[in-house]
Each structure stands twice: as C-alpha cells, then as structure tokens.
Amino acid sequence: MSENSRAELYQQVILEHHHKPRNFSELKDATHDAEGYNPLCGDHLHIYLHVDDKDVIDNVSFNGDGCAISRASASMMTVALKGKSVPEAKALFEEFHQLVLGHLKPETTPNHLGKLAIFSGIWQYPSRVKCASLCWHTMKGALEKTKTVSTE
C-alpha cells in the first residue's frame, strides 16, 4: 500500500468483503461470544465462536454495524479462524495486532496472516487502526469470556 492513495486502502478485497461479508449471522449454538464497541466510530460488532471439545474453532460468525474497514476485517477474520485451534487463534491475534501497528512487515517476517496481510498499510491511518482491530479484540474477549470489549 503506498503512502498516499486512500483508494488503495479500500482495495478490492476489502470492499468485496464489506459488500458481501462472510459468516454474517448470529451463531445460535455459540460457546463463546462477545460484543465490541468503538465509541469513536459507533462501530458495533458481535462475534460468535463455537469451540469443539478438541479446542478447535469449528464455527465462527459475526454481525453488527460498522465502517467498511471494520466489517471487512471481521469478515476476513471469520474466514481465517475457522478450523484454527484456540491457541492458534490467539497467536494469529498477536500477529494481526503487530501488523496493524506497523511492527510486523509481512514481506520480511514469517507469519500466518495469509490474506489478512492486506491490512498491512493501515498503521498509516492511526484513527482507523481500531476499525481493523475491533473484531480481533472482541474475538479474544469472547475466548477469554469477556462479554463487552471497547476500543477506548
């Protein structure tokens, strides 16, 4: 992502996930769930996880309102988490966290981010980092049984 193009922030993948979010529903049999708020934007996400007896996230979904960045990030997170074990999900949280802060450069540091690396340029927009990370904080909160997560 170049320094100056805002349109590039809204790359096709992000807009596509925004327009057609994956796993956008309530998960009735969720074993873990939490709500996340970003008071700055008014973003509000609800993350649902189903963790099986082998500690694997076999289903994950979300719903709520938010900007394109937050919705696309949540959609892509659900895709990335499905089938991951809880420790793997927490490790991915750490990698994503470092990515959006600009500390992890996916092109030089080995990582498990895959398509999530698309958010690598967001550290240039400090007010938007929370939009991308809200779903991840909420997911972590759900796994740790924290019911409400706020980015403030």
Added chain:
Amino acid sequence: MTQPFDVQKIRKDFPNLSVKIHGQPLVYLDNAATTMKPQSVIDATIHHYSAETSNIHRGVHYLSEKATAEYEKTREKIRVFLNASKSSEIIFTKGTTDAINLVMHSYGRAFLQKGDEVIISAMEHHSNIVPWQILKEEIGIVLKVIPINDAGEFSVANFEKLVTFKTKFVSLVYISNSLGTINPIPEIIKIAHRENIPVLVDAAQTINHLPVDVQKLDCDFLAFSAHKLYGPSGVGVLYGKADLLNKMPPYQGGGDMIASVTFEKTTYNVLPYKFEAGTPNIAGVIAFAAAIDYVNSIGFENIMRHEQELLDYGTKILNNITGLRMIGTAKHKTAILSFVLPNIHAHDLGTLIDEDGIAIRTGHHCTQPVMKHFGVPATSRASLAFYNTKEELDLLAAAIQKAIKVFTKNL
C-alpha cells in the same frame, strides 16, 4: 470599523488555510471542532512568550503588571463583546466543558437537591449531559430531556410541558454542533424566568455565528470556548449574573481565588477571581483579545450573510448527490451540514476525502443521543466559517462523488 467583505483577502489572514494536505490545498470544513487562528492571534501568543512572559495578579514587577493588565483587558473586551454589565461577570475557564462543570459543581451542589428537576434537550453535546448525570448520581436530581423532531428541532411548547414546580435549573444548547439547529433560547429563557428558574446557555457553537447580548438574552449563565471563536485552545468563558455568582461557593481551591488563608479559615476572593484558582492560560487569554478584535473587524452582519450564502449553496449541492440524506434540516440553522450516505460509513468517507485535502468531521460529534434519534451510527459533518468559499463546497461535493465511485465500482 468593519471593512467590505472580501473572502480571499480574509483567507490570507489565516496562515493555516494555505497549507497543503497530501499535496492538495487544504479545504478546512471542520470549524465546529475548532477554527483556524488569524495571524494577529498567533502574533499575540508569540509576543507574550517572547517579550511579556509573567504570571498575573501576583508580582509587583513590570512584566507581571503588564501581563495582568493585558489579561484583564481581554476580560473587558469580552464584557463588551457579550454586552455584560460588569467585567466581574466574565470568568475564564479552560473551555465550554469546564464552564458547564463549574456551574454544575458550584451552583448545582449548593442549590439543587434530591428530586429537583434539571431540563436539558435531546440535542445536547455530551458536555451538557454528563455533568448533570454526575449530579444525578451524587444527589439524586431528576434529568428531563426535551425531545427533538425529525428536522432536529425542539419546540418551546415541548419545553413548557416539562416545566413543573420541581424544575430548578435549565441547561440548553443554543446551536447544535451536530445538526446546526438554532434553538428558541430567548423564548425559553422568558418562560423559565416566569417560574424563577435559572438558565445556562451552551453557546460553544453560537459565539462565532451570531451576536450574543447576555443582557438582552437575560440568560443566567453562558458558556463558550475561545478556540471556536478564532482564538487559542484551552481558554473558555463562563458568563454568570453577578448576584448568582456571588452566592455560589468556589469551584476549585487554590491560589488567586482567596482573600486570606490561615489554617483555621480561608476568606475567598471577590468575583471573578473566586472562580479562577491557579495560574490560567495567560498567553491564551491575552491572545484571545486579538481574536475578538478580528471578529469585530469583520462584523457579524458580514459573517452571517456570508455563512448563510454558504449554507444555502452547500445544502443545494449536497442534496444533488444521489442518496445523500441531510441530518438536521431545521428551519433556523447555522452553517453546519451533517449528512449520511446510503452505502458509505462516515469514517470511510472521511478517510477517502482526506486524500483530496478535505477536512470534515465524521462520527457522533459527542452527541450520541442525536445519532440514536436519527437511527445512524455516525454522520459526516461539514461545518463552515466565514473564510470558507463556494469553491470549497464544490470540491467537497466532487470528493464525495469520487468516494461513492470507489465504493460502488465492480458492485
């Protein structure tokens, strides 16, 4: 003396207006958040720190007396600006929020009791909601809220309906920061005073748009910030009627607000110093005088005429954008254009048009109840000042169209 209105000439007085953002000329449309400062305000700040640094109301040396005199000159200038009867009714605060909190802490705690009703409106800034909620938790006052309609207005009749024998205070915003609505504050004050209820007016968004005459308005308190009137941040004003201020206990204890201190008893200073504990933002207050001089040199007649033209023009061109919904369509409103787009969240729009050098505010504008009323999480807000131009509004409209294209391509 006011000069003929020449917006291009005026723009040259504000150095920050000529910067480039991402290589584009800045289009600054976030004046309800804060206004740019004219060179004279910047010069006055630099002059104070370069040649006249001193504390006030303390020393006998030259610089201290000079700083004190300059500081008090601003107070007198504000008295004239507001047409208050005494300069001791002008209290310097950190800003509007601080001024409202002063009234809540001092007047509220001393004179309001459990069960007393305080009336606010549904379009208050959080700074005129939360202090009263704190008082509600502390002493059990009852908070009553005047509802708003879908144009973003409240009516005098709906205010009257809330007034009971238990109503002991009214605290209302004059102009809404998120909707631009100009509220019927003069009528409300008349009604409240018939029942001997004091009224605080939040004039944060009013002071730069309309002339305010506190004696004509007959408000009991009025709060505003210097930084929204082309002055420095960290300086605000609370106007209060002297008889009320005199009977109120101090807000904060410390230096400057005392007449004498012993460990047995402290005697408080007279107005306005009773409410000005500690060293204030001296340079800010002194430079604020230059902002008032500047506004006076333009004149409210010119400001109001130009801003009305901008409001009419901006409303017209934004309404031409397919799907755009204006939030805040009051009959009486000031140059604030708040809107939502069907498929683009305000924050995405704000980020996208920032690339074109356009600064607008996106979010809930510290008025979450207003957002809830309109069923939107956030709005985009272009708030205008007398130095803005129709060409800048054209750039805003073009940037919005461009953002819509980015969002809808390949749909």
